[in-house]
Amino acid sequence: MQLLHPFETSFGVTRERRILIVKATAGDHTGYGEVTAGEGPFYSHETSETAWLVLCDFIVPWTVGKSFERAADFMPLVGSIRGHNMAKAGMENALWDLEARQKGMPLWKLLGGERERIECGVSIGIQSSIDQLLEKIETEVRAGYRRIKIKIKPGWDLDVIRQVRQTFPKIRLMGDANSAYTLDDIDLFKQMDAFDIMMFEQPLHWEDIIDHAELQKHIQTPVCLDESIHSPEDARKAIDIAACRIINVKLGRVGGHSHVRAIHDLCRDRGIPVWCGGMLESGIGRSHNIALSSLPNFSLPGDVSASKRYWAEDLISPEVEVSPEGEITQSQAPGIGFEPREDFIEKITKRSRTFPV
Numbered sequence: 001m002q003l004l005h006p007f008e009t010s011f012g013v014t015r016e017r018r019i020l021i022v023k024a025t026a027g028d029h030t031g032y033g034e035v036t037a038g039e040g041p042f043y044s045h046e047t048s049e050t051a052w053l054v055l056c057d058f059i060v061p062w063t064v065g066k067s068f069e070r071a072a073d074f075m076p077l078v079g080s081i082r083g084h085n086m087a088k089a090g091m092e093n094a095l096w097d098l099e100a101r102q103k104g105m106p107l108w109k110l111l112g113g114e115r116e117r118i119e120c121g122v123s124i125g126i127q128s129s130i131d132q133l134l135e136k137i138e139t140e141v142r143a144g145y146r147r148i149k150i151k152i153k154p155g156w157d158l159d160v161i162r163q164v165r166q167t168f169p170k171i172r173l174m175g176d177a178n179s180a181y182t183l184d185d186i187d188l189f190k191q192m193d194a195f196d197i198m199m200f201e202q203p204l205h206w207e208d209i210i211d212h213a214e215l216q217k218h219i220q221t222p223v224c225l226d227e228s229i230h231s232p233e234d235a236r237k238a239i240d241i242a243a244c245r246i247i248n249v250k251l252g253r254v255g256g257h258s259h260v261r262a263i264h265d266l267c268r269d270r271g272i273p274v275w276c277g278g279m280l281e282s283g284i285g286r287s288h289n290i291a292l293s294s295l296p297n298f299s300l301p302g303d304v305s306a307s308k309r310y311w312a313e314d315l316i317s318p319e320v321e322v323s324p325e326g327e328i329t330q331s332q333a334p335g336i337g338f339e340p341r342e343d344f345i346e347k348i349t350k351r352s353r354t355f356p357v
């Protein structure tokens, strides 16, 4: 699927998405999950192709034909597979949708969600000029979005943040570095501290928590971890050493709804707010993100925004819409609450494989 606008981060530019969808059928019901891996191994080691391989060779054959009661029973089946969280999440999330449809209840309620309306933020990529960025921010603020995240990288940071703050003194603003900095940049972060930024997301190395703890000691602005957190254990250790004050929870990166719920509960008990990150998903992945954002400790606006910001045509009906107040209302329909458009999906599918019982 072609993105309406190229999306640039410190690790590269994305123009097209190769989206891998998992469909799980039991009896009369079908559930849908999305693998959120990128096209190349730049955000994480996983790609659409590594996920395809691991799903086809291991995860799906180990799951199909097994008898279990709840989606929450899936993870132990693939417990001996190390890593490949996005591939596992694609399968697990399809099972959660399936279970919710079998029970005739919305997924967000099955997950334990309480929030009927969720607050939405946007993530704005690196632009070719500051004026262009200011224009984009203006558009999103007018559309009602409740928090603006800008991508930063060396050379596109302090001046940009200063000018954004001058132009928009009141907006909730944050910066996401996608691991572009090191501890040598502490002074730069101290300077950026002056602009009332909600948080710096993943400023340092994508596997690190130790240096993040050091950086957090020197700055007022909360550090938020994204890339470094792959499991509830990672979250516990990061919180134990004060490497962050906020966590961006991504469904694919942490391996599916079961782990999201475990991280959510841990962070709630430790007083760490969380929010739902995005991976330029199609409507299928987006609908899962909307559902999990209803858990009570998802208390900050997520990168969960309208279909029309990404796609000319989305894979689901209705498309995801955001109100003028910057909110998405949970669907009361069973499962993910949006219907996958089977004909359209089939039309644009390049490859598919079916695993019979």
Ligand code: OSB
Binding pocket: 043, 122, 123, 176, 178, 226, 277, 278, 279, 280, 281, 303, 304
């Ligand atoms: O770091 O949060 C990130 C997109 C792809 C990979 C990593 C990230 C992002 C985003 C976009 O920030 C969020 C979205 O709008 O889906």
Ligand code: MG
Binding pocket: 176, 178, 201, 202, 226, 227, 248, 277
């Ligand atoms: Mg991020």
